[in-house]
Amino acid sequence: MRHAYVSVEGIARRYPGATVFEDLWFGVNRGEFVCVVGHSGCGKTTVLNILAGLEAPSAGEVIVDGQAIEGPSLDRAVIFQGHALMPWMTAEQNVGFALSCRHRGWPRARLREAARAALVRVGLEQAAEKKPSQLSGGMKQRVGIARALAIEPKMLLMDEPFSALDALTRGVLQDEVARLVAEADQTAFMITHDVDEAILLADRILLMTNGPEARLAEIVVNTLPRPRQRATLHRMPGYHALRDHILEFLITRSRTLAGAPPAGWDPRRVPELRPADAPAALAAP
Template sequence: MADLDINDVSMSFVDRSGKELRALDRISLTIEQSEFVCLIGHSGCGKSTLLNIMAGLLTPTSGAIRCSGAVVTGPGPERAMVFQSHALLPWMTCVENVYLAVKQAFRGASKSELMDRAEQALKLVHLEHAIGKYPFEISGGMKQRVGIARAFAVQPKVLLLDEPFGALDALTRSSLQDELVRFVETTKTTVVMVTHDLDEAIFLGDRIVALSNGPAARIGRIWKVGMARPRDRLKLTTDFERIKYRKEILELLYKKEPISSIGQLDAIAEVSSRIA
């Protein structure tokens, strides 16, 4: 049984004038157990909207999403989400923010066990030195790492990530990508991740799903990333398969001006790998 089954999902919003705007149009996608799926596309195409529907934070206008066979009607402990912003409670320390999540996920466990889970999650993202600090005492990147630790700590069946590494510097981002890979391999967690970083999608994903331009976005194309794991990020810089995937994705995103050479690809990549 698939961990996530997105069946003919559409989502519409009503603007101030009363006009209905369709953000997503009949999206269908099956995500298997332990699969890592990356969602890409231009800004405004509905990637985050689709992720919020998977999380149960939004109710689709039509269609349904099932998690392990059960219809998603709201948030649940089997699905953890990491937002673009850290979403930390400012009056709680880092470990208390993580503890609050594990307390809800593992009801009945002792306080010492829950606190140990929270501390271990912070150590996983290299924040053991910030366990007792408040959000205002740490940097923005560190706050985001606390949010990631909070999601790791509840050991969800499905992990939903909305550009979780976008605010981090390149070295920290690479380190946390590696930690995410190890976490997923250990726990067999299913992951759906929104990203604008094409290299990140190719490095992490089993499949890359591109949404068409909005409004009324649909699935434009799906790539199955055939590169074996574990993936070496240094070798990938010159890997032919990676270059091919990146070229094809860019050509889809820039349909009006297809890229005809690797030289053109490299010239555009610096800007295009983070489409806002």
Template structure:
């Protein structure tokens, strides 16, 4: 993370219930144009953190600041790609994207909105499917429409909640590469939660590792130095890939459990331990 003031600043957020703290004292920043992945086991609060960044949930403690403004609710400055495609079934692919664009740019006329929607669909290879409704699209095509819709908003922060987890392996791999390309080309700031270690390595500049809940925390930050562009086919051949993957797998299999609960002596939530791998 570069600079004194990150573009996105997560400042000591927590989720608590009576008798249960899911996660606490979560601090991290995201620089403009950076892709950050959050990795951890189920129950550590990953989705809650993403929802707080989206403005769909409020933290019990702390705050999130994006581009100098504290998040107080949902905004088109923050676009979310969900696990499900979340398309309106009565609208065509083009109309789904156009609806989002018209909300973002209420002063635009219909021809300009339609052109922008068509361009967004072309970027994800769906020009031929623009007039189809979701029921006429495959699972991967539906997710492509969701990706086109999110990127068409040119949001300050793109949020992704395991958007490829329900897809078959081949479709998932192609979409991961597509998102990597589109986000890089747009200089888009992105935050994603995932269980897939290779997905995190393929996409992320930094990977945040969370301990198991309850009382989960960001235990370590992994700086991914593997050069871009990265592809699924070549990823495991890249020098530095295996030590990077082994480090993350070791954390998930062993250290996420042993580090759970009370932080070790000297732990600083604002500056958790960091390693650089893949270089």
């Protein structure tokens, strides 16, 4: 695990009388996009919060670029389910505030210029002077994306950022995030319930068993070539094998594999499968 840019090493989250998840091991390489998929209650958001430094694990540790996470950092930007914008600030001011935290010596004019440039990247240059109450849900999330990317984090963390949006807006923003992350060669970690979203965005997809006592059961390598477009994703060779494999896990195996792992299970060597290349993997136990 030490060779990975992000190394999650045996983390667990326990509460009195309950264990959310136990002994998670996985890595995220520099420039890689990783998605986590699993049912509610398996601890996905808790894992993200630990990566963000917002929560401490009950056991284990997370190493990022050779340093153990000990708290929040501007090197790890979070895009939440809700937009999390400051309502008294304009779109430009929300982005500018994040920039002022990253670049404390920058003059106001430079902060404003950089904030405007970040809004241009997400197509919101015309909304720079509007406050969140004047923006649609999709526009608010665009501001959140602009704010996160403007500070040039080493890692982007996303907690189901599009789940509250309508299908059309969600699809547009999925394509937008795919483009922006690729342009910046950004390391990204995302939680989602949307299988097609994971297939569109991820290089690898982590599959969690049901909680409590959830564990990482399998890592699916997404071999569909990039660039991927939402409108044509379903026509790509290997798409249906990949999608069917993930759905079968969520419908059946996430439940049947829940609880204590089988004898001989090594959480440091979670199986990696490539169902897009090998449909026979659908028959894997």
